[in-house]
Amino acid sequence: xxxxDPRVLQAAIxxxxxxxxxxxxxxxxxxxRPVAASTARQLPPPLARSLLRDxxxxxxxRDKAAEAWPTITEAVGDDAAxxxxxxxxxxxxxxxxxxxxxxxxxxxxxxxxxxxxxTRDLEHQLGVERERADKARVGAAEAExxxxxxxxxxxxxxxxxxxxxxxxxxxxxxxxxxxxxxxEQVVGDLAEADGRVAFLRDELLRARRVSGTSVAAHGPDVWxxxxxATLASLLDQIVASARADPxxxxxxxxxxxxxxxxxxxxxxxxxxxxxxxxxxxxxFVMIIDxxxxxxxxxxPPAREDINxxxxxxxxxxxxxxxxxxxxxxxxxxxxxxxxxxGGIEVRFTDEGTIADDEIIRLSGAIDGNVVVVSSDREVRExxxxxxxxxxxxxxxxLSPHS
Numbered sequence: 282x283x284x285x286d287p288r289v290l291q292a293a294i295x296x297x298x299x300x301x302x303x304x305x306x307x308x309x310x311x312x313x314r315p316v317a318a319s320t321a322r323q324l325p326p327p328l329a330r331s332l333l334r335d336x337x338x339x340x341x342x343r344d345k346a347a348e349a350w351p352t353i354t355e356a357v358g359d360d361a362a363x364x365x366x367x368x369x370x371x372x373x374x375x376x377x378x379x380x381x382x383x384x385x386x387x388x389x390x391x392x393x394x395x396x397x398x399x400t401r402d403l404e405h406q407l408g409v410e411r412e413r414a415d416k417a418r419v420g421a422a423e424a425e426x427x428x429x430x431x432x433x434x435x436x437x438x439x440x441x442x443x444x445x446x447x448x449x450x451x452x453x454x455x456x457x458x459x460x461x462x463x464x465e466q467v468v469g470d471l472a473e474a475d476g477r478v479a480f481l482r483d484e485l486l487r488a489r490r491v492s493g494t495s496v497a498a499h500g501p502d503v504w505x506x507x508x509x510a511t512l513a514s515l516l517d518q519i520v521a522s523a524r525a526d527p528x529x530x531x532x533x534x535x536x537x538x539x540x541x542x543x544x545x546x547x548x549x550x551x552x553x554x555x556x557x558x559x560x561x562x563x564x565f566v567m568i569i570d571x572x573x574x575x576x577x578x579x580x581p582p583a584r585e586d587i588n589x590x591x592x593x594x595x596x597x598x599x600x601x602x603x604x605x606x607x608x609x610x611x612x613x614x615x616x617x618x619x620x621x622x623g624g625i626e627v628r629f630t631d632e633g634t635i636a637d638d639e640i641i642r643l644s645g646a647i648d649g650n651v652v653v654v655s656s657d658r659e660v661r662e663x664x665x666x667x668x669x670x671x672x673x674x675x676x677x678x679l680s681p682h683s
Contacts, residue, residue, distance in 0.1 A: 551677060565600065569606045652670060
């Protein structure tokens with residue numbers, strides 16, 4: 282994590298600039314002369330970072346800055362991070378990293394508020410344009426009624442009126458469609474920002490816990506990444522490597538409820554089916570044909586990779602989910618079944634039993650809502666009580682997140 286962040290080390294910068302003013306010109310390092318020469322009230326970011334790097338490198342410079350700050354031992358808030366940066370007590374890096382995490386979280390919350398305000402503006406504009414479209418439709422209908430009442434002599438003028446009304450209606454509907462697309466994009470950005478806020482909140486809590494113990498090993502420099510796609514990929518890697526694989530949770534208590542049924546327009550072989558399923562409030566058990574899903578890719582991923590990807594289903598579902606991945610096995614007594622990453626359950630069939638039969642057996646033995654994922658028609662037909670989805674649906678849903 283970046284420890285030379287001027288946003289949280291302003292007090293250290295002010296103390297260092299004060300110390301530089303008290304030095305003779307021949308005592309000032311060449312790298313610090315532009316800093317000493319600056320008369321700006323707030324040091325520009327490049328000079329601020331250069332000053333912080335020299336403070337980090339030279340103990341004598343930190344001592345001078347500490348002497349120029351009489352109340353350094355009483356510092357609180359962001360100033361406490363500056364004091365730790367200069368005095369270097371045990372665990373100072375964690376204190377600075379925690380302050381950087383807090384500031385980044387606050388900045389991201391501000392971005393979210395900006396997106397929410399933009400969303401409200403777009404929704405208001407959308408309402409206005411819809412009202413205009415409705416008025417245009419009403420006007421078109423009225424023009425048609427007037428045309429019917431008029432005589433044959435003014436038929437040409439009626440036709441012209443119809444064309445004008447139609448053009449206005451098309452223009453209004455086109456504006457509505459454009460605003461709906463913009464709204465959808467903003468909502469997507471807001472959802473991504475919410476995810477980042479949640480991640481930073483977890484990282485902040487972790488940093489606060491670590492700050493009271495020994496210095497942790499440095500990980501990737503997350504805070505220096507600015508490209509959204511690269512940042513999202515890096516955050517996924519950090520979460521995957523830092524999170525201990527939890528043990529599989531017991532099967533969720535599932536009371537009587539209506540069977541899961543896809544809504545009209547959602548195909549069982551589309552990623553939209555998975556998105557709909559994850560948004561349901563009722564707990565369910567998902568049984569997946571592991572090899573069947575892996576062979577949806579042209580170059581099938583390794584089994585461990587597939588299991589890690591499937592764990593996302595449990596993490597992103599609204600309701601509790603028990604997720605079983607069934608694989609064929611030719612070993613006597615079956616393969617080594619047990620917990621998988623993210624709390625999923627990995628099962629291998631006994632010798633002489635195929636995964637298809639095991640999936641059909643499980644779907645009939647488990648109470649409550651059951652979802653079966655397989656592209657094998659015989660498997661789906663053998664699970665009449667379950668909601669059956671194609672493996673292509675999981676592949677389509679997993680691919681953007683892989």
